[in-house]
Amino acid sequence: MSLTRERIEGLAPDQASLAAALKLVKPANWPMLAASSDAEVLWGECQGSGATPYRVVAAADGSGYKCTCPSRKFPCKHVLAVLWQRVDKPERFETTSPPQWVEDWSARRRGSSGRAPGKPKPEGDDAGAPPSLDAALAEAATIAPADPKAAARAEAQRERIRAEREATILAGLDELERWIADQLNQGLADFAARAASAARTLSTRLVDTKAGGLAARLDQLSSELYRVGEDRRADLAIEQLGIMSLIASAYRHQDRLPAPLREDVRRAVGWSLRREELLADATAPRASSVWIVAANLSEVQPDKLRRLETWLVNTGDDPGQPRAAVLIDFVPVSGGGAGFPFAPGEIIDGEVVFYPSAAPLRGLLASRKTAATATWPRPLPGLAPALQDYTARLAALPWLDRWPLLLAGVTLHTAGKGALVIADEAGAAIAVERGQFDQLTPLLGLDDLSLLCLWDGRIAQVLAAETALGRWHHEG
Amino acid sequence: MASAIDPQSHARLRQSFLLGLARQPLTTPPALAELLPHGREPALPLLALAAQWQRFAGAAAPVADPVPDAALRLHQDARPILPEAARRALKALARSVEKSLASSALPLALRRIQAAGCRLHPFDLPDFVPHIKANAEDQGLAERAYLALIASDADDDATKGLFFERITMENWTTFPKTQRRAFVAEQRRNNPADGRALIESVWKSEPAPVRAALLDALMVGLGSDDQPFLESLSADRADSVKQIAAQLLTRIAERTEHGARLTEAARCFQRAGSLLAKIGLGAASTVTFKLPADGLKWQEAEALRERLFGGLRLTALATAVGALPEALIASLPPSEHRVLTLLMDAAAAEGDDDTVLRIIGARLCGGDALHGYALMSLAAKARQPLAPQVAERVLASPAWQKAIQDLADATTPAAQKDDGRLVLMAALMPRATMPAFVATLTPLSPATARAAKDFTDLVLALPT
Numbered sequence: 001m002s003l004t005r006e007r008i009e010g011l012a013p014d015q016a017s018l019a020a021a022l023k024l025v026k027p028a029n030w031p032m033l034a035a036s037s038d039a040e041v042l043w044g045e046c047q048g049s050g051a052t053p054y055r056v057v058a059a060a061d062g063s064g065y066k067c068t069c070p071s072r073k074f075p076c077k078h079v080l081a082v083l084w085q086r087v088d089k090p091e092r093f094e095t096t097s098p099p100q101w102v103e104d105w106s107a108r109r110r111g112s113s114g115r116a117p118g119k120p121k122p123e124g125d126d127a128g129a130p131p132s133l134d135a136a137l138a139e140a141a142t143i144a145p146a147d148p149k150a151a152a153r154a155e156a157q158r159e160r161i162r163a164e165r166e167a168t169i170l171a172g173l174d175e176l177e178r179w180i181a182d183q184l185n186q187g188l189a190d191f192a193a194r195a196a197s198a199a200r201t202l203s204t205r206l207v208d209t210k211a212g213g214l215a216a217r218l219d220q221l222s223s224e225l226y227r228v229g230e231d232r233r234a235d236l237a238i239e240q241l242g243i244m245s246l247i248a249s250a251y252r253h254q255d256r257l258p259a260p261l262r263e264d265v266r267r268a269v270g271w272s273l274r275r276e277e278l279l280a281d282a283t284a285p286r287a288s289s290v291w292i293v294a295a296n297l298s299e300v301q302p303d304k305l306r307r308l309e310t311w312l313v314n315t316g317d318d319p320g321q322p323r324a325a326v327l328i329d330f331v332p333v334s335g336g337g338a339g340f341p342f343a344p345g346e347i348i349d350g351e352v353v354f355y356p357s358a359a360p361l362r363g364l365l366a367s368r369k370t371a372a373t374a375t376w377p378r379p380l381p382g383l384a385p386a387l388q389d390y391t392a393r394l395a396a397l398p399w400l401d402r403w404p405l406l407l408a409g410v411t412l413h414t415a416g417k418g419a420l421v422i423a424d425e426a427g428a429a430i431a432v433e434r435g436q437f438d439q440l441t442p443l444l445g446l447d448d449l450s451l452l453c454l455w456d457g458r459i460a461q462v463l464a465a466e467t468a469l470g471r472w473h474h475e476g
Numbered sequence: 477m478a479s480a481i482d483p484q485s486h487a488r489l490r491q492s493f494l495l496g497l498a499r500q501p502l503t504t505p506p507a508l509a510e511l512l513p514h515g516r517e518p519a520l521p522l523l524a525l526a527a528q529w530q531r532f533a534g535a536a537a538p539v540a541d542p543v544p545d546a547a548l549r550l551h552q553d554a555r556p557i558l559p560e561a562a563r564r565a566l567k568a569l570a571r572s573v574e575k576s577l578a579s580s581a582l583p584l585a586l587r588r589i590q591a592a593g594c595r596l597h598p599f600d601l602p603d604f605v606p607h608i609k610a611n612a613e614d615q616g617l618a619e620r621a622y623l624a625l626i627a628s629d630a631d632d633d634a635t636k637g638l639f640f641e642r643i644t645m646e647n648w649t650t651f652p653k654t655q656r657r658a659f660v661a662e663q664r665r666n667n668p669a670d671g672r673a674l675i676e677s678v679w680k681s682e683p684a685p686v687r688a689a690l691l692d693a694l695m696v697g698l699g700s701d702d703q704p705f706l707e708s709l710s711a712d713r714a715d716s717v718k719q720i721a722a723q724l725l726t727r728i729a730e731r732t733e734h735g736a737r738l739t740e741a742a743r744c745f746q747r748a749g750s751l752l753a754k755i756g757l758g759a760a761s762t763v764t765f766k767l768p769a770d771g772l773k774w775q776e777a778e779a780l781r782e783r784l785f786g787g788l789r790l791t792a793l794a795t796a797v798g799a800l801p802e803a804l805i806a807s808l809p810p811s812e813h814r815v816l817t818l819l820m821d822a823a824a825a826e827g828d829d830d831t832v833l834r835i836i837g838a839r840l841c842g843g844d845a846l847h848g849y850a851l852m853s854l855a856a857k858a859r860q861p862l863a864p865q866v867a868e869r870v871l872a873s874p875a876w877q878k879a880i881q882d883l884a885d886a887t888t889p890a891a892q893k894d895d896g897r898l899v900l901m902a903a904l905m906p907r908a909t910m911p912a913f914v915a916t917l918t919p920l921s922p923a924t925a926r927a928a929k930d931f932t933d934l935v936l937a938l939p940t
Contacts, residue, residue, distance in 0.1 A: 106922070177520055184519050187496025234494055235530060242527020245520045391532065398528055413540035423540040431538045438605070441625045442598035444547035458535040469557070472599050 003061055008083050011062050013073045021080035027092060031368065033085065035060065035093040036102075042086055042093065043102045046078045051275075051327035051364045052310060052341035056082050057105045066105050068339040070331035101343075165210045169269060172209025173248040175202060176218075180241050188241070192233040196222035213270035217244060219302035243399045250398075259283075263356040264397055278353055279366055285354040286366070289316035290374045291325070292347055294452045294464035295474040296340040305330045310342055311463050312352070313406065313452050315374040323377070324404040324452060325352045325363045344464070344473035347371045358396040359403065376450055376466035381409025382424040390455055402454040404463075410451060412443045420444075422451065422460060433461045436474070443472060480507045481529045489526045546624040553618035555595040562589070562937035563597050569930035570603060577896050580852045581927065583607045584903035585934055587859070590616065592938035598622070613655045649678055653689040660693035665827050668697035672705060684714035691720045695787060695825045700730040727787040741784040742796035744768065745804055763799050763807040765815075778814065785818040790831055793819070805835055806842035813850055820857045829859050836904065837866035846875040848896030855900040867909040871916055876901070884919040892921060898928035907935055 012018045024046060031053065033044040040060050045053040048069055056078045058065035065079040075083075085092055098106065179202045183191060191198075199218045206215035221240055225233045250257060250265045257265065267273070278284055291312040299307045310327040331339060342348065350368030354360035379385065386405040394400050407422065413429070415421040420432040420440055432440065432453075443449065443465060450466040465472040481489075485505035492500045497519060504518050508525065512518050558566065566585060573581045586607055589596065596604060601622045608619045615623075643651050648659050664671030675690045682690065691709070694702055702724070709721035726733040748762035769777040785793075794801040808815055816839060823831035836854045840846070840862075862870065870876055879897045886892045898917065905913045910932045917925040 180523070181517070181519055184493055184523060185496055185498045187494055187499065189494040189496075235490075238490065238493055238523065239527040239530055242524045246524040246527070249520070249524065394531060398524075411543075413542075414544060415538045415540055419538070421538045421540050429538050429540045431535065438602045438626050441547075441622065442550065442601050444625065445543050445551050457531050469598060 003083060003087055005084075005087055007062055008080060008087065011075055011083070012080055013075070017073055017075075017077050017080055020077035021084055024077055024081035025085055025088075029081075030085070030092070033082070033092050033094065034096050034098075035086075036098050037095055039095075041098060041102060041106055042082055043098065044082050046081065048078070051329050051362075053365070053368075054078050055101060055341060057102050058082055060086065068341060070339075072332075072334075168209040169211050170252070172206050172211040172214070173251060173269075175205055175209075176211075176214060176244060176248055180245055183241065188237045189234050191237040192222070192225040195225055195237070211270045213268050214244060214247065215270070216301065216303065217268075247399055258358070260356050260360075261358040261397065264358055264399075267355070268399060273355060275364060278355060278364055281353075281356070284356055285322070285360045286351055287314060287316075287318075287321040287325070287354070287363075288351040289314045289318070289321060290347060290349045290371050291315065291352070292374050292376065292464075293342045293344050294324075295344055296342070297463075297474075298340075300333055301330075304333050306333050308340055310340060311404070311452070311454075312348070313377060313464065315377050317377070322352075322354065322360050323379070323406045324361070325354065326361055326404075327352075327365060328362055344475075345471060347374045359393040359400055361404070376471070377406065378408050378450060379406045382426055383407065383410065383422065383428040383430060384424075384426065387428075387430075387455075390457070394457070402456045402461075405451070405453050405455045405460065407449075407451045407453070410449050411447060412440060412449065414444065422453070422462075430455070430460050431458065433459050436462060439474070440472075443467060480511060481505060481525060482507075486526055486529050489522055490530075493523060493526065544625060546621040550598060550618050550621040550625070553595055553616055553621075555593055555616055555618070556939070557597050558589060558594045558600075559937060559939065562594070562934055563600065565930055565933035565937050566596075567600070567603075569927060569934055572930050573899055573927040574893060574896075577848075577852075577894070577899060577927070579607070579610075580856060580896065581899045581903060581931065583611060584855055584900070585931060586611075587614075588861075588903070588935055588938065590614070591860070592940075594938065595619070602626075613658050645674075648674070653686045656686070657689040657693045660690055661696045661825070664693060664696040668699060669701060671697070672702055676705065684717055687712070687714065688716050688720055691717060691724070694724055695727075695822075696827070698724060698727055698729075698787075700728055703728060703731070723786070729792070737784060738788065738792060738796050741788060741793060744784070745793075745797040745799065745807060747797070747799060763797070763803045765804075765807045765809065765812060767812065767815075781812075781814050781818065785815050785822075787822045787825075788819065789822060789826075790819050790835065801831075801834065802838040802842065805838035808839075810843070810845075810847065810850065813853070817853060817857075820854075824857060824859075832857055833860060833862055833866070837862055837870065840870040840875065840904075841866070841873050843873075843875045844878070846879045846897050848894075848900070851900045852896050855903050858904055861906040862904050862909075864906050864908045867905050868912065870901075870904075871909070871912055876916070880916055880919060883924055892924050894924055894927055898925060899931055902928040902931035902935075905932070905935070907938075907940070910936055 009018070012021070029046055030044050031047065033042075035042050041057065042060055043055070043057040045055055046069075048054045054067055054069040056065070056067045058075075058079050062075075062083050065075045065083075067076050067078045069076050069078055071077070179198075183198065199221055203215045203218045206212070206218065217240075221237075224240065225236055228236055247265060247268045250261075251269050254262045254265055263273075273281075291314055294311040294313045297309040297311065299309075301307055308329045308331060310329075312325045312327065314321055314323050314325070327341075329341075348365070348368050349371035351366045352363040353366045354363040383405075386407050390403045390405060393403050407424075410422050410424050412432070413421050413423050415429070415431070418437050419434060420437055421429040422432060423429040440462060446467050446469065448468070451462055452464045453460040453462045461474070463474045482505075485507070488503060489505075492502045502519060502522060504512065504522065508522070512521050557563075566589070569585055570578070570582060582604065586596070586604060595616055595618050598618060601608070601619065605622070605626070608615055609623060612620065612623060643655055643659050648656055651659070660671050660674055663674060672694065675694070678690075679687065694706070706721045706725050706728075709717060712718050712721065725731065726737055728734055744765055744767055746764045746766065748764065767777065767780065769780055772780065790801045790804070794804055797804060805816065816835065820832050820835050823829075823835070836858055839850075839854060861867070883892065883894070883898070898920075902910075902913060914929065914932055917928060
């Protein structure tokens with residue numbers, strides 16, 4: 001069946017999806033649009049609200065599709081936008097051979113019934129009028145230009161809401177500090193046992209007071225404590241409660257903080273920066289370079305969101321640029337698979353814009369093109385330079401959780417049964433997460449490793465290794 | 477800048493936080509008194525300072541062990557690492573094969589890699605460890621060294637380094653029983669008397685499970701020379717050992733029990749009295765099989781199959797029946813898969829791979845239907861792929877054509893799934909027949925044939 005506007009209308013789950021797709025058809029939203037040489041498969045990358053672009057692939061007749069966005073509408077607006085552009089603007093599609101992720105999708109398509117497995121035909125609009133592309137276009141065309149008075153009112157409204165939020169956050173911080181003081185009075189020796197129940201009410205209260213960042217930190221506290229050995233739990237409780245106390249105090253005195261640290265503390269409490277705001281921020285740190293995707297980490301949060309972290313290594317040799325970056329996306333757990341945008345080992349030539357921070361790490365991929373080759377960076381050998389860097393970052397950002405260590409000239413060793421350490425020629429060593437023992441064991445006995453690992457001051461989680469046998473990537 | 481908290485001050489603060497300020501109030505260290513905010517309870521600022529002090533102090537540096545011998549051995553394996561294209565295909569196969577088939581298909585893929593003289597990339601060993609462990613005694617140095625490295629404390633064999641040591645006449649008694657059994661069987665293949673002497677030399681000192689395992693190795697090269705030893709075991713202290721010894725005695729070809737058993741087994745195969753059969757032209761189609769199991773419970777029938785066909789050589793049985801071995805195989809109905817397995821096991825125990833493949837080939841060519849579960853056990857027994865001419869006959873057989881047609885006609889996702897027929901057939905195909913095999917998959921959807929194609933990609937990417 002050939003693709004027509006009518007067919008796209010028929011595929012759309014509702015009118016709103018068509019309208020949303022219409023807003024996406026600008027070329028700027030699509031750094032990549034391509035079709036296979038037999039014109040059977042279309043694919044593209046759409047810059048959504050996440051840190052990384054959504055990958056969209058569709059059969060040219062619309063009979064199958066997939067998108068990495070978390071939307072639960074099928075097809076989503078990104079798929080509709082690709083199909084729409086194929087009908088209206090076919091010249092935007094570059095004819096080329098499909099990349100691996102497109103080939104994988106093509107290979108896994110079942111039959112020719114038209115829909116991806118497990119995705120029944122949406123029935124929402126069957127009973128009513130069919131969604132109309134023309135209607136969506138007309139609706140979009142009739143959006144009135146902004147009224148200056150209305151804009152001023154909206155701005156005033158935003159300011160009022162902002163001020164109210166500041167006040168409620170401060171109230172939430174008061175409650176947090178009272179709660180921590182209560183815990184100190186009771187003693188932290190057995191805090192781990194009561195952490196989950198003790199924190200539940202306060203966590204809900206912090207969400208109510210719009211301090212979602214602190215609420216999330218509190219929600220994770222119990223599982224964090226049980227992730228370490230019993231002998232370490234009480235000390236970790238001191239550190240984690242100390243950090244929360246420090247964040248609360250820093251937030252109250254944020255006007256005295258340097259600008260990047262002020263941004264850090266606001267984010268730690270719960271304020272967020274929208275993608276557009278960050279991209280428009282001329283003061284935000286930026287790094288244009290060739291990056292190697294080191295690893296993908298996925299973690300389900302207590303709020304039922306899956307946190308997807310894509311760790312990048314900067315292969316450039318500019319000492320003024322960050323050596324690593326992390327792109328973070330959140331998708332609903334109910335949405336199914338992890339859907340990482342990039343595979344470990346992929347090479348990206350692009351610009352990363354970092355969230356303002358005393359220790360810039362999290363970023364957004366502002367632009368990119370596929371790069372062919374890259375060489376793994378070689379920092380100064382040994383553990384000392386990287387550990388000094390970590391200490392400096394911790395001094396600059398006292399609630400720093402984990403920091404990437406880029407190491408060279410190190411080796412892996414066992415340290416008793418089931419434990420690994422990273423060691424250097426000077427005899428220094430740091431412990432490796434025990435859960436990685438089986439995965440990393442094949443690297444034992446290999447000399448001169450270059451590693452990227454996440455370091456929390458006590459334990460390293462190895463994300464990638466450059467070795468004589470090739471590159472190793474952590475498989476989450 | 478020097479820290480405003482010394483270790484002693486920190487220890488006192490920590491003690492108060494752990495015990496509770498209600499029990500042990502805080503004592504503000506003098507060096508901090510000036511730094512703390514005035515007019516506020518000092519507990520929270522001191523908590524933050526103590527926390528940061530701990531974070532900067534970090535943990536005591538761990539002590540690195542010398543590199544374990546097994547880790548060095550892992551990288552000293554002389555076999556070449558799998559070529560990159562084959563490595564990609566193997567990973568693709570691991571992703572595409574149905575979970576329920578992985579434990580059948582992936583060991584066969586590893587076997588093909590070994591047969592090609594290659595080893596896995598060391599970084600991929602963790603992904604295949606269940607399949608490596610399942611066949612630990614057949615693995616190469618790198619795989620055994622890796623198993624030794626990841627073995628638990630409780631695994632004495634691993635801690636002794638036995639997973640990566642080569643078993644020899646001098647050290648064989650220190651190895652786990654499965655490896656000792658395999659070692660004795662190998663010795664028996666070369667010289668049955670030497671193999672038996674090995675067992676006899678350690679017999680009195682071994683526990684019953686080990687004695688049983690070692691005795692089982694006598695299956696290889698079993699003959700009348702073993703009779704005195706086996707008869708002496710009728711007084712063994714373990715019933716399990718006595719049973720195995722008695723079973724082996726009935727399998728010694730020179731003994732009358734064996735002749736009687738062979739005759740009884742042959743009577744299960746009936747040759748029809750057609751004229752063609754009588755002149756030797758219709759033998760393949762005129763043999764029928766019927767186990768005299770009327771009125772027997774399932775377990776009793778299984779025991780009967782075991783008694784009649786366990787350890788029996790196919791050629792001896794065919795001679796006793798007076799038909800071609802292929803005719804015997806073709807006559808076995810699907811419900812008699814156990815008989816087939818017993819015949820294959822007997823051949824495999826002797827290291828007679830040709831007979832195993834002959835049975836598999838006859839089974840695949842002769843039947844009119846192919847089932848995933850049956851193919852699973854056939855493929856598992858095949859230590860080598862089929863011969864090209866046999867493989868071609870299998871691909872042209874009605875059973876294979878029907879299997880492809882059924883999958884192509886399937887309309888539901890469940891029915892479109894490969895139940896093992898495709899990927900396991902790929903595992904049986906020789907390299908030369910791979911293109912013809914892939915051509916037979918053409919009517920199928922890419923998803924249905926994905927794992928089978930990944931298997932063929934792997935085989936084709938292996939060095940010849």
